[in-house]
Amino acid sequence: MVNTEYDKSEKFRLLDEVGFRDYFKAETWEEFNCQFFDGLAPKYDRLNEILSLGQHQRIKRTAIRHLRIQPGAKLLDVCTGSGDTAIMMARAYPDTHVIGVDVSEKMLEIARERANGIKNVEFRVANAMRLPFEDVSFDRVLISFGLRNLEDLRAGLLEMKRVTRSGGFVSNLDLGRPPAGFLTWVHQVYFRKFIPWLGKTFFHRGEFNSFGYLPNSGKYFPSQAGLVGIFQELGFSSVCRYDFMLGAISQQVGKVI
Template identity: 35%
Template sequence: MTRPDTTTKHGTDVSAMFDEVSPKYDLLNDVLSAGNSRLWRIATTRAIGPRKGMRILDLAAGTGTSSAALAAHGAHVTAADFSEGMLAEGRRRNAGNDLIDFVWADATQLPFEDDSFDAATISYGLRNVSDPKQALAEMARVVKPGGRVVIAEFSRPSSEAVNWAYTKYNRHVLPRVAGLINRDAAEAYKYLNESIEEWPAQEELARWLREAGLERVAYRNLTLGIVALHRGFVPRAKPAAPATKDQGADKPAAKASAATKPATQAAAAKAAAPKSATKKADASKPDAAKSAAKKPATKKPAAKKPTTKSTAKASADKKPAAKKPATKKPAANTDTTAKPTPKSETNERGHE
C-alpha cells in the first residue's frame, strides 16, 4: 500500500493510494463515520443548492457519490479527480447518468476556462492537495461571478473533550477497522488520520477562502465540529464607477476648452476695451487668429508680437488698441459727464 508523505502530498502518491482503496472506499466511509457521512453529504448538497440547468464542478469527486446527489436535482456535474482508479469506479457506477461527466484533473491546475461553472465544491479532498490555497484560487477562477464555492472538510471539534476522543479514535480504532474491511486500507487510513490532525482549524480555512478572493465567507460545524462546512461567493463583476465614466467623457471637452481658450480671452479683451479700440483691433483680426492658432492655449494672443503684416498695420495706427489711454472716446454705457475713470474701472464696466 502506498502511503503518501503528509508534508509533501505528492499527487502521484496520493492518487496511487486512492486507486488501491477505490473499490470499498464508500463502504469504509459509511462504517468509519457511523453513518454520519450520509448526513454530511445532505448538508453539503443543500449548501450548494443544485437545480436544473446549473453546471457544478465536483472536485475530488472520487467514485461520484457526491456528484450523483447533485445530479439528482437536475444539475449537470463535472466530477473531477486525480485518481484514475476512483474515476473508473465512478464511471462504472454512474454509466447511465448523462448528467455526470468524469474528468481527470489536478486541483491546482484545473483544465477549465474562467467562469465555466455556476458552483464548485470539494468534499474531504482539499487537505489531500499539495497546495490547497492554489486549489481554492482555481475554484474561484472557474466559477462565474456570483457563484459559490462550498468546502466540506474534517476539522477541529469545538470541545476539547470531543477533540481528545476524536483524536484517539482516528489514531487507534479507525486504521484497524479499515484493515478488517480492506486489508490494504490500513496504511491509507493512517495517512488520512495524520492529514486530519495537521489540517488547520475552521477560522484558518475561512481566511484562506478570503485570500482566494471569495466574499461573504462563512462556515458551520457538523457533528460537534468533526466536519466543518465552509462556503464563499465569487464577487460579482463590478460596473465601472460613474465618476470614472464622467472623467473619461470630460477629456474631449477639456481639450476643446483648451483649444478655444485664446478665442475666449480675445473676446474678453475685446469686451473690456473701448469701442474705438475694438474697431482698430478688428483690422488685424485675421493675422491675430493665425498667430493664436500657432501659440499654446495658455498664452493670450494679445501678448504675442504681431506678424509682419500686422506690424505694418499697427505702425499705421501708431499705437496698439490695448494701450490707448482711458481718456479716449468712452464706451456707450459710460456717463460722459463724469470725470475720466481709471483704466481698471473702465475694464470692469466693459465686462458688465
C-alpha cells in the same frame, strides 16, 4: 499577494510519517495520491461508511442544499472520487450539468459505474491544481474530503475560484476539529487510536493502512475556523461555515465576486 506556498515541506513529511514511501513509488504529490487512491478504490465506499459512522451521505446532501443550486446550473465536483457528491447533485437537480474530476482513474471507474443511466453527469481525469476549464465556466464548484489531499490547498482553492463565475459559490467539505474539552479527547481517541487499529486489524491486512493516513493528514490541515480565514484571505466574500457532528465535519462556502 496571497502566499500559495502554504506548508508544502511540512506536508511532504507526511509521506514518511504514514509510510507512503514503503508502498508507493512516485515523484510528485499527485502521483502518490493517484497510486494511493487507485489501490483504495474498491474499498473506498465501505471505508467512508465506517469512518463517518454511516453519516457521510446525509451530510453531503445537506451540504449541497447550502449551495442554493439553480435550474440550468453548471456544477463542478473536484476530487470527486467515486462520485458521491456529483451523482447526488445530478439526481437532485436533473436540469443541471455536473462534471466530476479526479486524478485516480480507478476511482472514476467506480463513479461511472454508479452513475450509469444518469444523463446529466460526466467524469473526467484532471488534476485539481490545473483544472482543464476556462475561467468563469461554473456556477458552483465543490470539493469534498479532497482539499487535504492537494499539494497546496490555497493554490487549489484559487484554481476552483478561477473557474467559478462571479456570484457563484465555492464549497469545501472536510473533517473539522470539535471544540476543546471532552469532545476533543473522544475525537482524538477515535481517530488516532481506534480507527488505525481497525484498519490494520480488519480492513487492510498487509496493505497500506489508509485508516492511519487520515488522522495524520489532519496534522497539516487547518481547522474549520482557519479555513474560513483562508477563504477570506483568498478574496471570497460572505464566507459561511456549517458544522456537522459537533464540528467533526465542517463545510465552508465562499462567494466569488
